[in-house]
Amino acid sequence: MLSVKDLHVSYGGIKALKGVSMEVNEGEIVTIIGANGAGKSTLLNTITGFLKPASGEVVFKGHPVGRNPAKIVKMGICHVPEGRLVFANLTVQDNLQLGAYLRNDRKQIAVDLERVYMLFPRLRERMKQIAGTLSGGEQQMLAMGRALMTNGELVLMDEPSLGLAPLLVKTVFEIIKEIKGLGKTILLVEQNAHKALAVADRAYVLEQGHIVKTGPAHEIAQDPAVRAAYLGTRSVVAG
């Protein structure tokens, strides 16, 4: 479904991605694990057109995605950004409706809104509440719901568990599985390698702008170097 080919991305003199290639097949949850600053957000922001690569290509369902974020959303890729980035002054319902901004299939939008409220009953309870007054966990659910309202087939998620209490982290990962159950394909970027590898089908390990390992998630979770670096056996600096 998604193919990233030899992507190089820099911020001025800082090379954040140094030849990253990876793939996501339809129906999979693929996770990218890596330390702070490894380049995970840079990869997602390049896929969705917010950053321009120096070289390389992103292909979605056989078509190069180009560099226009709105067009990329229309193609079927949606993004749950790091830090949620909900519209703080708007209501929950307005945030969700904005997820459908590029759509004009009114009936299906109503069906999808109902589906989001089924998935996140808390959002239904708070549909009239101003988003900025929600808890961090609720804002994460809203950011996920807003992405689902685009009706994209591929959902990119950037650190959905960041800053959440352990119970909410568990809920977020359960919801990720439910989103897969809705027929979505998921590319999940996480520092919480333990949880990400438990939910994913396949994994890539990103270190300092390079993919250093890939394989089925359960195999990556057993890899001694990965266990040492990311699964808490001992603390190791990436690279």
Ligand code: ATP
């Ligand atoms: P985190 O989990 O901390 O978000 P990450 O794996 O998502 O980490 P990126 O945010 O993609 O990493 O950052 C990759 C590299 O690019 C880092 O060295 C970072 O300092 C640098 N970087 C990211 N954003 C910018 C920016 N706007 N300007 C300059 N350098 C940046």
